[in-house]
Amino acid sequence: MNRAERLRNHLMALPPALYLLLFFAVPSVMMLFASFRYPGEYGGLAPWYYIEDGQLSLDFTLENWLRLFESGIYLGLLFKSLGYALLTTLICTIMAYPLALMIARSQKRFRDLLLLLVILPFWSNFLVRIYAWMIIFSPQGALTIGLNHVTGALGLEPISLMFSSTAVITCLVYVHLPFMILPLYANLEKHDNRLLDAAQDLGANRFQCFWLITWPQSLPGIYAGAILVFIPSLGIFAIPDLLGGTNGIMIGNVIKQQFVESRDWPFGSVLSLVLTGITLLLVLLAAKLGKTGGANSGT
Numbered sequence: 001m002n003r004a005e006r007l008r009n010h011l012m013a014l015p016p017a018l019y020l021l022l023f024f025a026v027p028s029v030m031m032l033f034a035s036f037r038y039p040g041e042y043g044g045l046a047p048w049y050y051i052e053d054g055q056l057s058l059d060f061t062l063e064n065w066l067r068l069f070e071s072g073i074y075l076g077l078l079f080k081s082l083g084y085a086l087l088t089t090l091i092c093t094i095m096a097y098p099l100a101l102m103i104a105r106s107q108k109r110f111r112d113l114l115l116l117l118v119i120l121p122f123w124s125n126f127l128v129r130i131y132a133w134m135i136i137f138s139p140q141g142a143l144t145i146g147l148n149h150v151t152g153a154l155g156l157e158p159i160s161l162m163f164s165s166t167a168v169i170t171c172l173v174y175v176h177l178p179f180m181i182l183p184l185y186a187n188l189e190k191h192d193n194r195l196l197d198a199a200q201d202l203g204a205n206r207f208q209c210f211w212l213i214t215w216p217q218s219l220p221g222i223y224a225g226a227i228l229v230f231i232p233s234l235g236i237f238a239i240p241d242l243l244g245g246t247n248g249i250m251i252g253n254v255i256k257q258q259f260v261e262s263r264d265w266p267f268g269s270v271l272s273l274v275l276t277g278i279t280l281l282l283v284l285l286a287a288k289l290g291k292t293g294g295a296n297s298g299t
Helices: 003-034 063-070 072-104 108-123 126-137 142-153 165-188 193-201 206-235 238-244 251-261 265-298
Strands: 049-052 055-058
Touching (some): 063 072, 126 165, 165 238, 251 265
């Protein structure tokens, strides 16, 4: 690569690098700085220095970080949110894989229509779709009434779908399912079908063709989709707020509460930094797995 090509590559990388610097690195440093400060008397942040007897003194503390580890409530909510996000990712993978495979192997004239149906929910507002699920899960909804008729006939207690973990997981899967389907389709659509024909000529059955050829090649798409589903599911707060109530609260709700309601910005910064750190680790892990999966499928 000559000097002109290196310069061109650097110039092309400059806009996204500046974007990440201004809207990710700088806010993260500001939150890190805020996490060691005291909350203000009326919310926000207290001054980070004070002058006493003519001398400048810094006013920082570790209390916010100690509060995170001393109270098991916040760590419990963090692990609960991780469990919700992991379950959502697993369900999305199970549901998305056969659908993405069907779209990738469908005829060209039907493929665009099927992809359009996948992205069709994006045409409506996010909150409108959640409100629709609130109607579906409401005690007066047809779904709840039907299920309670069944449980009543079986002699069981009536159930309530609204303000439950079931409602939260269901809506999380509904919202994030397209983010798993699209990367999987993009991966599966590039597979060379001649490898499957060669395997069948050598005596492999359909399951062996899938497990030994299709599945390994689709792992990079699964890793990409898993990150696109897991990360927003981990930090989301609108769905647990509207559908989960006190039973479905997640760590994103606590962060929003600290910044908006309690106005305890230092502790909200601590929780945000922990969530950001977990997200970065997962992105790095997915990138490493994606490269490994791509190398293995290439060989």
